[in-house]
Amino acid sequence: MTAQSGTVSPTAKLAVLVLMSFMTTIYLILIRWTRITSSEKYITTTAVAMQESLKFMFAFAILIWESKGISSALHTIKLEAYDQPMSTLKMAVPSVVYALQNNMNFIALSNLDVPVQQVLYQLKIPAAAFCSVLLMGKSLSYQQWSACFMVFAGLAMVEYNPSSAAGTNSNQNVLVGVGAVFVAVFCSAFAGVYFEKIVKKDETSIWVCNLQMYMWTTSASIIAVLTKDLSAVNEYGFFYAYSPAVWVLLVIGSVNGLIVSLVLKYADNIVKGFAAAISIVLSTIASHFLFQYDVGLGLLVGCTIICGAICLYCLPLPCLDSKFVTVATKMTGSQYDQLTSVTFADEDDEINSADSTK
């Protein structure tokens, strides 16, 4: 993968998206697994703090590898972060929002079934589209807007399962869970678009941007430990109930965060949402085997809608493209055929040039 998003091959972009879907699926299942199956519960704020620290260490390790040595890595940090306090300050915004989002997700997943949390959380796709339009000046066609809402409907079909909802754990508070998901949705959309804007515009290395961000997220999450769970930490210890499964969860969560940053740089926050939709389908199938979650016709219908939405978002249909309709109504026959091919070629060019300018 090269520094400029415009020179990244579609295969590499797809590989990052597929990797993100896969890691997200495992991550969400592991959160559920570690919270529900174990009688001893780890303290969630310490888990978030640990995960953010691991991200910092991994990002630093990658920067050392990329700079071919620790001294040149430190030199890059000095030039791009230490000497540019404003750029470091800018990264505080998504950091605090992401720290809040992470804590909300832990609360939501402890109070809702994974599928319910995941369905509601997918409102982040239309929310991301909304933030992209507002903050980045992106323009989406009606077709793409429809696809954003369609993927949400498809996910609801995949996850809707009244029989499994009846078996909700008595320790779960649905209202708290739903409230936490809504906060997480807006945090996700805003922080994702904010980070995307910075990494596409600035020349700073993505790993330095990540280091700047993780410095803030680690600090914010440590403050959360101190303000929320200090007495529990004093009583049980910071690493209370950290089983090997919890450590795996934290490592996967951290690596996934780094992959998300690549997706935001080389693809975008809306496409990231579509990739996450695939992980919902995969985790639903996995939940069936791991937690005896009932899957039925809804999965099939929902998957079809999701696939349709992905195609609708990525492949403009001539009949729904307003630009196309305006010009096409004035043409017939061979002119129409010619226009069809030109329109699709233009779309590709638009995507490529938009990428290279990001």
Ligand code: C5P
């Ligand atoms: O749910 P959503 O897709 O918004 O979650 C994105 C996740 O990626 C967040 O948990 C955030 O902490 C993480 N992330 C990261 N590094 C970035 C951007 C996002 O770890 N540069």
